Amino acid sequence: MTTPSTPRNIQLFVDGSYDPLKRLGGWGVIAVRNDVHIGSRSGSISCADNSAPELVAVLEALRWLEVNAIGEVATIWSDSSYAVTGCNKWRHIWRTNRWRKRAPNGKGRSRDVPNSDLWRALDACLTRCDMIEIAWCKGHVGLPWNEQADALARHAAKPAVLGIAGS
Incomplete structure (x- = not known):
């Protein structure tokens, strides 16, 4: 776990x-x-990849802050380096490039950023919430609050939570 600035x-x-x-x-x-x-929330989504739930978790944390801690300084900890780096670095580049990825050498085709709808929503929230820091923590090493967030996410991903019969 890194230390917030x-x-x-x-x-x-x-x-x-x-x-x-x-x-x-x-x-x-x-x-x-x-x-x-002081609070918790969880939920389920139908999605095509493992990145979407990580991004939704950050987005829902931002939404929680907007309702419950307006104007307060906060850190959102995620064990997803993709979500953390995307929030802190890549989203600025992707926004400039109209939510398209470009080849590093500038040659080749550009392609849509995966989950661009989520990235746009994250970008809008992070732009409004400039006192929020997104930080990385190592997952599955016994950090109690991270383990609780993991347990909520795993439970929410079960088919019964969505009202779907398991097979």
């Missing part, structure tokens, strides 16, 4: 889970202030 009172731990056979994803968010649980 500014002291943060509110920490949100997020995680996503994905079942490729059922093409179902789950996401979980745990909100903590001074190491005391």
Whole structure:
């Protein structure tokens, strides 16, 4: 877990889970202030890849902050380096390129950024919430709040949560 650049009172731990056979994803968010649980949420999505639930988890954490902690300084912790790097670096490039990826050498075809609808929503939220830091933490190493977010996401990804009969 890296250390945030500014002291943060509110920490949100997020995680996503994905079942490729059922093409179902789950996401979980745990909100903590001074190491005391102050809120949580989770949900399910039908999706085509494992990245979408990770992105939705960050997006839902931002939405939670917009309702429950307006104007407060916060850190959102994710164990997805894709989500963290995308939020902190790539989204600016993708927005400039109209949500298309370009080859590093400038040659070749550009292609749509996967899950561009989620990236656009994340970009809009992060632009509004400039006091929010997105940081990486190592997953599955016993960090209690991260483990709880993981458990919420795994539970939400189960077919029964969506009202779908399991096979």
